[in-house]
Amino acid sequence: MVDIATRVWNHRWKIDPIVRSLVDTDFYKLLMCQSVFRNKPDTQVTFSLINRSKSIRLAELIDEGELREQLDHIRSLSLTRGESTWLRGNMFYGKRQMFTPEFMEWFEALRLPPYHLEKRDGQYELTFEGKWPEVMLWEIPALAVLMELRGRAVLDHMGRFELQVLYARALTKLWEKIEHLRTIDGLRLADFGTRRRHSYLWQDKAVQALIEGLGNKFVGTSNCHIAMKRDIEAIGTNAHELPMVYAALADSDAELAQAPYQVMADWHEEHDGNLRIILPDTYGTPGFLERAPDWLAGWTGIRVDSGDPATGAETAIRWWHDRGEDPRDKLVIFSDGLDVDKIAELQAQFAGRVRVSFGWGTLLTNDFRGLTDGDALAPFSMVCKAVSANGRPTVKLSDNPEKAMGPEDQIARYKRVFGVGDQKRMEVVV
Amino acid sequence: MVDIATRVWNHRWKIDPIVRSLVDTDFYKLLMCQSVFRNKPDTQVTFSLINRSKSIRLAELIDEGELREQLDHIRSLSLTRGESTWLRGNMFYGKRQMFTPEFMEWFEALRLPPYHLEKRDGQYELTFEGKWPEVMLWEIPALAVLMELRGRAVLDHMGRFELQVLYARALTKLWEKIEHLRTIDGLRLADFGTRRRHSYLWQDKAVQALIEGLGNKFVGTSNCHIAMKRDIEAIGTNAHELPMVYAALADSDAELAQAPYQVMADWHEEHDGNLRIILPDTYGTPGFLERAPDWLAGWTGIRVDSGDPATGAETAIRWWHDRGEDPRDKLVIFSDGLDVDKIAELQAQFAGRVRVSFGWGTLLTNDFRGLTDGDALAPFSMVCKAVSANGRPTVKLSDNPEKAMGPEDQIARYKRVFGVGDQKRMEVVV
Numbered sequence: 001m002v003d004i005a006t007r008v009w010n011h012r013w014k015i016d017p018i019v020r021s022l023v024d025t026d027f028y029k030l031l032m033c034q035s036v037f038r039n040k041p042d043t044q045v046t047f048s049l050i051n052r053s054k055s056i057r058l059a060e061l062i063d064e065g066e067l068r069e070q071l072d073h074i075r076s077l078s079l080t081r082g083e084s085t086w087l088r089g090n091m092f093y094g095k096r097q098m099f100t101p102e103f104m105e106w107f108e109a110l111r112l113p114p115y116h117l118e119k120r121d122g123q124y125e126l127t128f129e130g131k132w133p134e135v136m137l138w139e140i141p142a143l144a145v146l147m148e149l150r151g152r153a154v155l156d157h158m159g160r161f162e163l164q165v166l167y168a169r170a171l172t173k174l175w176e177k178i179e180h181l182r183t184i185d186g187l188r189l190a191d192f193g194t195r196r197r198h199s200y201l202w203q204d205k206a207v208q209a210l211i212e213g214l215g216n217k218f219v220g221t222s223n224c225h226i227a228m229k230r231d232i233e234a235i236g237t238n239a240h241e242l243p244m245v246y247a248a249l250a251d252s253d254a255e256l257a258q259a260p261y262q263v264m265a266d267w268h269e270e271h272d273g274n275l276r277i278i279l280p281d282t283y284g285t286p287g288f289l290e291r292a293p294d295w296l297a298g299w300t301g302i303r304v305d306s307g308d309p310a311t312g313a314e315t316a317i318r319w320w321h322d323r324g325e326d327p328r329d330k331l332v333i334f335s336d337g338l339d340v341d342k343i344a345e346l347q348a349q350f351a352g353r354v355r356v357s358f359g360w361g362t363l364l365t366n367d368f369r370g371l372t373d374g375d376a377l378a379p380f381s382m383v384c385k386a387v388s389a390n391g392r393p394t395v396k397l398s399d400n401p402e403k404a405m406g407p408e409d410q411i412a413r414y415k416r417v418f419g420v421g422d423q424k425r426m427e428v429v430v
Numbered sequence: 431m432v433d434i435a436t437r438v439w440n441h442r443w444k445i446d447p448i449v450r451s452l453v454d455t456d457f458y459k460l461l462m463c464q465s466v467f468r469n470k471p472d473t474q475v476t477f478s479l480i481n482r483s484k485s486i487r488l489a490e491l492i493d494e495g496e497l498r499e500q501l502d503h504i505r506s507l508s509l510t511r512g513e514s515t516w517l518r519g520n521m522f523y524g525k526r527q528m529f530t531p532e533f534m535e536w537f538e539a540l541r542l543p544p545y546h547l548e549k550r551d552g553q554y555e556l557t558f559e560g561k562w563p564e565v566m567l568w569e570i571p572a573l574a575v576l577m578e579l580r581g582r583a584v585l586d587h588m589g590r591f592e593l594q595v596l597y598a599r600a601l602t603k604l605w606e607k608i609e610h611l612r613t614i615d616g617l618r619l620a621d622f623g624t625r626r627r628h629s630y631l632w633q634d635k636a637v638q639a640l641i642e643g644l645g646n647k648f649v650g651t652s653n654c655h656i657a658m659k660r661d662i663e664a665i666g667t668n669a670h671e672l673p674m675v676y677a678a679l680a681d682s683d684a685e686l687a688q689a690p691y692q693v694m695a696d697w698h699e700e701h702d703g704n705l706r707i708i709l710p711d712t713y714g715t716p717g718f719l720e721r722a723p724d725w726l727a728g729w730t731g732i733r734v735d736s737g738d739p740a741t742g743a744e745t746a747i748r749w750w751h752d753r754g755e756d757p758r759d760k761l762v763i764f765s766d767g768l769d770v771d772k773i774a775e776l777q778a779q780f781a782g783r784v785r786v787s788f789g790w791g792t793l794l795t796n797d798f799r800g801l802t803d804g805d806a807l808a809p810f811s812m813v814c815k816a817v818s819a820n821g822r823p824t825v826k827l828s829d830n831p832e833k834a835m836g837p838e839d840q841i842a843r844y845k846r847v848f849g850v851g852d853q854k855r856m857e858v859v860v
Contacts, residue, residue: 005433161642165605168598175595212591 015066017073018141018148018200022110023083023224025140026194028236030087030224031275034103035242037133039266045245047135048387049126049142050405052428053380057122062149064119070145071115074138079108086228093233093274112138132389136241139384143195146382147366151198154376169371170198174206174364177340178213184347189214189358190235191221192335193365196379196430203365204229210364222359235359237277237303238267241386244282244396248389253417260288264296277333278302281399284420285312289319297323301331301355307399308424309334309342313350327354335359337429339367362430379430400426445496447503448571448578448630452540453513453654455570456624458666460517460654461705464533465672467563469696475675477565478817479556479572480835482858483810487552492579494549500575501545504568509538516658523704542568562819566671569814573625576812577796581628584806599801600628604636604794607770608643614777618787619644620665621651622765623795626809626860633795634659640794649787665789667707667733668697671816674712674826678819683847690718694726707763708732711829714850715742719749727753731761731785737829738854739764739772743780757784765789767859769797792860809860830856 023030036043051058079087084104092098099107113130115138126142128135155163181187191210197203207226210218220233227234243260250256260282268276276299280288285307297320304312313332320327332354334346343358350356368377385405386394395406395414401423404411414420453460466473481488509517514534522528529537543560545568556572558565585593611617621640627633637656640648650663657664673690680686690712698706706729710718715737727750734742743764747757762784764776773788780786798807815835816824825836825844831853834841844850 159642161605161639165602168601168605171598172595172602175591175598209591212589 015069015073018070018145019074019077020200021083021225022077022079022107022112022137023087023228024144024194024200024226025137025224026192026222026236027092027224027227027234028222028238029137029140030099030107031236031271032238032242033107033133033136034099035238035266035270036136037103037106038100038270040132040245040249043132043245043249044130044390045132045135045386046388047128047138047142047384049124049146049382049384051123051380051382052402053382054123056150056380056382058146058150059119059122059124061153062124062146063153064117064124066149067124067145068117070149071117071142074141074145075112075114078111083225083228084108087224090228090234095273106133110134110137112141115142126384127387132245132386136386139241140195142384143382144197144200147196147379148199151368151377154372166368166371166377170202170368171205171209173367173371174209175213177364177367178209180340181343182214182217184217184344186351186356187214187217187343187347187358188219188356189217189343189360190219190233191223191226191364192235192359192361194223195384196362196382197365198368198377198379200225206365207232219357237271237275238263238279240279240282240305240396242267243279244394245386245389247283247414248386248392248394253413256414256417257291261293261296264299268295268299274300274331276300277331279305280316281306281312283395283397283414283418284423285315285399287419289315292319294323297325301333301357303333303335303359305336306403307336307426309336309346310349312399313346313354317354328352329355331355331357333357333359335361337361337363339363366430381428381430397423399423400428402426402428445499445503448500448575449504449507450630451513451655452507452509452537452542452567453517453658454574454624454630454656455567455654456622456652456666457522457654457657457664458652458668459567459570460529460537461666461701462668462672463537463563463566464529465668465696465700466566467533467536468530468700470562470675470679473562473675473679474560474820475562475565475816476818477558477568477572477814479554479576479812479814481553481810481812482832483812484553486580486810486812488576488580489549489552489554491583492554492576493583494547494554496579497554497575498547500579501547501572504571504575505542505544508541513655513658514538517654520658520664522664525703536563540564540567542571545572556814557817562675562816566816569671570625572814573812574627574630577626577809578629581798581807584802596798596801596807600632600798601635601639603797603801604639605643607794607797608639610770611773612644612647614647614774616781616786617644617647617773617777618649618785619647619773620649620663620787620789621653621656621794622665622789622791624653625814626792626812627795628798628807628809630655636795637662652789667701667705668693668709670709670712670735670826672697673709674824675816675819677713677844678816678822678824683843686844686847687721691723691726694729698725698729704730704761706730707761709735710746711736711742713825713827713844713848714853715745715829717849719745722749724753727755731763731787733763733765733789735766736833737766737856739766739776740779742829743776743784747784758782759785761785761787763787763789765791767791767793769793796860811858811860827853829853830858832856832858 113134116127118125128138220235222236242263246263247259250259302316317327338360362379366379393407395410543564546557548555558568650665652666672693676693677689680689732746743762750757768790792809796809823837825840
């Protein structure tokens with residue numbers, strides 16, 4: 001029996017929307033949004049798309065009209081009743097009412113603010129300006145739309161069986177990774193792959209594969225919509241945008257030096273347990289830890305998101321030792337450019353010395369490398385970052401100078417203020 | 431939207447039938463059936479399942495109740511109006527009304543006769559007795575049911591993603607074969623894989639892959655139901671059961687020696703063009719050709735179905751030369767245990783010297799080798815053959831003694847009558 005009603009319904013879509021929900025975003029975005037909504041609601045911020053992979057000429061691959069349609073569709077979204085119920089009623093990290101009634105009321109009324117789109121030199125200039133808690137929610141859907149539209153441009157030219165075989169190969173590749181991971185004792189791994197995923201459906205499939213293949217070694221997903229749909233844990237804490245904007249708002253070098261700790265202080269007040277995770281690399285991990293107040297050493301763990309991950313973890317372990325904490329009680333979350341071999345290596349190196357966890361991103365949800373001619377579906381390095389706050393440029397130094405951003409004079413100033421010396425350059429794949 | 435009606439409908443099936451149509455069978459079965467219906471309608475024949483792969487203990491793998499359910503379901507089938515219309519109205523090999531009104535009326539009224547099933551030594555003894563035109567139609571569905579039930583017994587223990595990955599791997603494997611085949615100039619290839627297919631759906635998928643991947647290098651399928659569904663050519667001519675039964679009916683050695691040519695004479699009267707394909711190996715190819723009447727050299731081509739295929743083709747080419755025919759006008763159809771490398775090799779060796787065509791069977795529709803633990807889904811060598819006719823045992827010698835069958839004294843007699851000497855043993859994989 002052909003289901004005519006479904007067919008008619010499906011054909012009524014004018015476009016095939018890439019992002020269909022405001023909670024199809026990373027959980028930490030909502031946590032940070034609530035924090036910003038409470039602490040810095042009126043800060044004017046600009047987010048901007050940054051394609052680090054210059055050889056991928058997005059404006060030549062993606063039709064501007066289609067991109068606008070997708071972005072316009074996102075602006076038409078608002079929180080559904082079911083999504084609101086899930087956010088209000090769910091237990092996150094063992095805590096109920098993670099989101100306050102004030103925040104939820106604001107979120108329920110929210111529509112995303114306008115975007116600004118231009119083509120330049122084969123790339124899209126895509127920016128979002130407005131109040132921080134509003135524009136910050138553009139980051140994840142904007143990235144997901146661009147990555148998926150670029151994928152669709154390639155898929156459009158493939159035959160029906162070619163498509164089946166493409167996904168068959170991608171699924172096999174994914175499963176072989178999972179078969180490797182399941183052999184790792186004590187593994188704890190979460191999906192962090194929303195922003196640069198191949199597509200929503202593919203991320204959802206990857207999560208289902210992790211559920212079946214890893215059992216309780218899989219601890220959850222950063223994607224709220226998929227966490228809701230698959231009834232699993234939503235995972236995440238905080239990101240670089242907090243210290244970057246706090247730092248940009250500083251009126252003096254002294255305030256600047258304190259800004260990253262002010263972020264942590266605000267967060268400390270709002271959250272405990274697994275949400276107290278330090279992200280130390282925004283202006284260099286060694287200096288950040290060295291100058292950190294003692295109460296920060298009491299936090300649950302640290303997220304290693306740039307530089308050599310083993311070096312980052314060893315730095316953290318030494319720091320906890322120095323501050324009289326037992327590293328074996330501490331959590332280290334690796335989340336930078338991971339794939340199975342690196343995960344196995346880090347687990348072997350650190351299991352037993354600290355509690356280890358992995359946030360597996362793009363190479364979980366978008367490892368289409370080697371599956372098409374000219375590798376046209378390989379993921380690439382694209383971010384969407386806060387580039388200014390109240391008219392001042394933001395700066396990120398990172399533990400890998402390839403990931404640094406900001407005007408040169410400001411980078412120099414930040415390096416001086418945070419005492420950052422030579423850093424090791426590492427290629428950024430995704 | 432959930433389609434509740436479809437769901438309810440699907441759940442109403444008491445079993446999941448493996449064979450759902452009387453035309454889910456090989457086209458040559460119907461051609462031969464019409465010939466038998468005309469020439470030997472009352473011959474009493476017994477068909478029997480023969481599992482050449484003794485290590486596969488089918489009676490331990492397949493539940494007897496399930497097997498009976500499937501076979502009983504096949505007995506409930508009759509030709510549908512649409513199937514009858516297709517057989518009556520379609521053009522086969524450029525000819526309309528391939529099937530006579532008398533045959534179609536008989537076929538429309540047909541239900542398959544009873545089966546006899548017993549377990550012995552871990553194997554099933556499955557036999558079909560009755561009038562030749564009726565019991566002969568059991569061969570293909572019986573084999574398909576056994577192969578698919580054995581597969582289901584393995585699949586039942588697999589997780590949802592394991593299943594997805596299994597089919598992803600099988601599809602990738604199939605597509606890589608097709609990508610290899612599409613590079614072969616002048617290739618002409620048909621699907622001959624009904625009897626030992628993984629499943630109906632998988633055979634149908636393989637055919638769709640061939641349509642997309644090979645274009646007009648793919649010339650059709652032996653499966654009538656799939657030919658009808660996909661609107662492509664149904665392919666096939668005749669098989670060993672004709673000479674085997676004709677030979678068993680012979681009342682003297684002299685008649686026996688003539689029996690294979692009598693088959694060809696009856697066929698010659700009924701068919702022309704691409705249907706005049708010699709199958710010479712039943713009692714040894716060299717002797718058959720040597721003693722063949724001259725009119726047989728005028729036939730369109732030859733099918734090489736046992737022994738070393740290159741040797742068989744060279745023998746045929748020499749024979750055509752000797753009989754004053756130009757081999758370049760003749761068709762050689764290779765159909766024994768083919769896979770891509772062998773196809774490429776034979777095409778390279780014979781293209782230009784004869785017209786070459788391939789009937790690709792089990793390693794097209796059931797190459798699940800290497801995809802499961804213990805290779806539990808690998809295809810194996812199982813046939814369903816006429817073992818007696820009017821109370822006399824049948825004999826097959828073949829060009830490969832591994833494929834010979836019949837009582838020993840009769841094999842000796844046939845070897846003497848047909849002048850078959852030493853033969854080369856070749857492993858039978860599928």
